Amino acid sequence: MNQTGHCMPRYNPAEIEPKWQAYWDQNETFKTPDLPVGEKLYVLDMFPYPSGDGLHVGHPEGYTATDIVCRFERMRGKSVLHPMGFDAFGLPAEEHAIKTNTPPRISTEKNVTTFRRQLKMLGFSYDWHREISTTDVDYFRWTQWIFLVLYDSWFDAEQQRGRPMDELPIPADVQDAGEQVVREYKDEYRLAYLANALVNWCPALGTVLANEEVRDGLSDRGDHPVHRIPLRQWMLRITAYADRLENDLASLDWADGIKKLQRDWIGRSTGAEVDFFVGPQDAFSAWQSKRCESGYPRNPSDDVLRIYTTRPDTLYGATYMVIAPEHPFVERLTTPEHRKAVREYCDRAAAKSDRDRTENAKDKTGVFTGAFAINPANGSPVPIYIADYVLISYGTGAIMAVPAHDTRDFEFAKKYDIPIVAVVDPGDSFDGERQAVIAGEECFSGEGTAIQSGEYTGLSTSEFKVKIAATLQTDGQGREAVNYKLRDWLFSRQRFWGEPFPILHELDESGEPTGVIRPVAVEDLPVNLPEIKDYKPHDRPEPPLGKAPDEWLYPVIDGVRYRREINTMPQWAGSCWYFLRFIDPKNDQCFVSPEKEKAWMPIDLYVGGAEHAVLHLLYARFWHKVLYDRGHVTTQEPFQRLVNQGMILGDVEFTARRTADGTWTNDALQDGIEVVPISVNDVIKRGETFALKEDDSIKVESRAHKMSKSRGNVVNPDDIVREYGADSLRIYEMFMGPLEATKPWSMTGVNGVRGFLDRAWRMIVDHSAETIVIHEAVNDDSLTAEQLKILHRTIQSVTTDTAGMRFNTAVARMMEFVNFFTKSKCRPREAMEKFVLLLSPYAPHLAEELWQILGHAETLAYEPWPEFDESLTRDDSIEIAVQVNGKLRAKITVPADADRAVLEDIARNDEKLVEILSQMNVVKVVVVPGRLVNFVVRP
RNA sequence: GGCCGAGUGGCGGAAUUGGCAGACGCACAGGAUUUAAAAUCCUGUGUCCAUUACGGGCGUGCGGGUUCAAAUCCCGCCUCGGCUACCA
Structure with a gap:
């Protein structure tokens, strides 16, 4: 039995785990057929970014859960697709490339090798034939192809679906205005389009930074100043799909919390757009009558300030207006005597990131432009301010401010001494000071009854909204409008290590861009990354691909010279569709064969961390819907069921506070007081809290922290596998608690699980023998009534718990089984074999080994899952x-x-x-x- | 500030529809085995009172409520964690 020939009476994972991994590899045990045979099950893990640190124990948590489900369902006869790959584009590899001046592909491949080794070491039953990496040229060829689909699509708002560009109706006047106007018109509708977007440009580092790399207007690395500058960027029109992304959540089997996160992120709000006249007051009525005739224009003219509000019913209370510092009207509206102050204010605002602006939200700042607009409700002039509490990226970048009924406007009005006019009476049932609200001394943002609102006075908030929207519409001064917190997706990065855009910019004879864009022909894909000499940033806000050799950068097609797009796609791109490629990873004719796509999609179970609850899932759903609309996939949603695994924290740590001279204290943390770690042995429980043993008046804090390098509490799976074995790691991670819960790691807990596997081994194998022989208690006797009951109860619990993904209790039931049969002098083979099958999804190496020891020649991976008889489980x-x-x-x-x-x-x-x-x-x-x-x- | 989640022994956690709180594991204690230790096996282990045995009181973050019965349902708080952050 023992292939190596020497004696191995004890459970030795270091020997049997590599043995079975090699067996599965050589026998292609988990190779999945191209098309499912029988009922299909597609189970997907969120593929990892292969960082230089290797796997941490958080990864195997979700991976073990899905692996158990897959092994379990294979035994229950399902055709299971369970692939793995790598999300390998990304910043750390590029930073490494800059530091060492080696191509990022080299470090990426090295990291992938480490990850693959670690994943195999844990015995996951992936079909490794399907492994893909987003950085594979054969993969990103199709990422580029999908981008071209997006570029060639527009969103038909009426039909609520994406359609090909050649189906876009072109209005006659546009058609008549010539080719260039038609082209510009089309570009306004494409799902992928170019626009000026603000980026964080750091001149000292010579690079554009992500929002999270900027703090207090300084770069995270090096504390250099960062400016917000507009740059021509690729955008994806995800907002067009906002309503579908929101509505289709209803059909998905996801936790309510995650659905809500997505809904909030989309942030749909309804209200009205209103144009405020900004010309001279005596021209106001003329403008009004003109608008009555012309109606509300699609784009605002120069003589108005267009705002968005969710509370058009408070129009009479608008006592001032605010535009964002980046608003295009800033320059034009500012009067000469205010120019200096305005310029200074806008410069300061430009130096701050969105995040910094919001972090000091309590203190509103702003500056008066000197200009006034006319309130369309009552014709009175209201001052126009610039303030950074209004964001250029939301709504129209301008607001009407109603200090009596908006807390932000209230704060601002208090500070700058602007009149506060109440127009909503909160009513009798209001908890606060109703009279203070009516007097404009207190802010009230709820709904109520209109006051001081001309002909609308007395209406309820909701009646008012309907009426005024209609009036604004007929007068051509406004209309109902919908807005989303969700913005169009800024889809380009000034980076090297990402997918190149398959886009060419036409150049004129002097080498200047003509504005004409030419997508790379599908048959010319992929556009590979060029080799470049160095990866260091320039001192211009230009991506590293600007340094590419001319042969790459300046292709000539049909005698016309082009410059390639030198931005690259963000890391999200590759993860938006990888689940489709897993279905048909080697196909060089299309991104996935329609037949296979139809057979395997949608994904029946998707497991990953909650950190991707919003962005990744939203982006992937968006791409999927475009592909669906264009007829390339057959499901509207890719991820039918989603489960988020909880975070694994470090081992619990105890800390107490000590002064500089070494005496313990309960004083709050301040200069001269430090937090010091305490050993468990020096801690006692005192009432609700912990205290020091040597002085129980000193409180001891007990808490598990997020694993982090800086805290030094990171657990490396390699170490756990070496000391306890992969099966112990797998079962411990499942036994810790519910999959979705946040839970602290505990080394002694792993040791306890190892003890269970040791006992399971000794239940079947005679550990006192010289060689591997079956324990003498294992025999062919039939089961006693009690044994039969225990066996069937165990089968029942493990089956239902595994199916319900309650892995922790399933493990507990198997422990009870072992505790029971270990005490028994007679352990019928039938019971032992069924137990081994139950154990096998959880501890596949040990189970295979025991299965073999029990006399079976083949893998147990496809043995039928044991059945239970309910009548036998009852007392x-x-x-x-x-x-x-x-x-x-x-x-x-x-x-x-x-x-x-x-x-x-x-x-x-x-x-x-x-x-x-x-x-x-x-x-x-x-x-x-x-x-x-x-x-x-x-x- | 907003939203979401969670509070059960020394610790991780269990507990169908409201129906014996603490399954399973860790840790700890005692015993067996051993020259000894490790390993293994057995026993005990919420807490307080009582201990002659049977026992009894309390107990699921806190305070109320509903119910024959509440960890579970309702109301009001507290604490911790996660996400998010001026979205007009």
């Missing part, structure tokens, strides 16, 4: 509780199927109950068969 007699007034007073043993009358009778005749009941009057008897009998009594 003939059970013990139930007898309560008096809800308190447990006795326990009685009764036939399992005893009815109410019988139960009450037995309970009444119980020795103890006779005694109690003799002194009491029974008012009521509650009998729950199989549970309890409760006597309600009075003296």
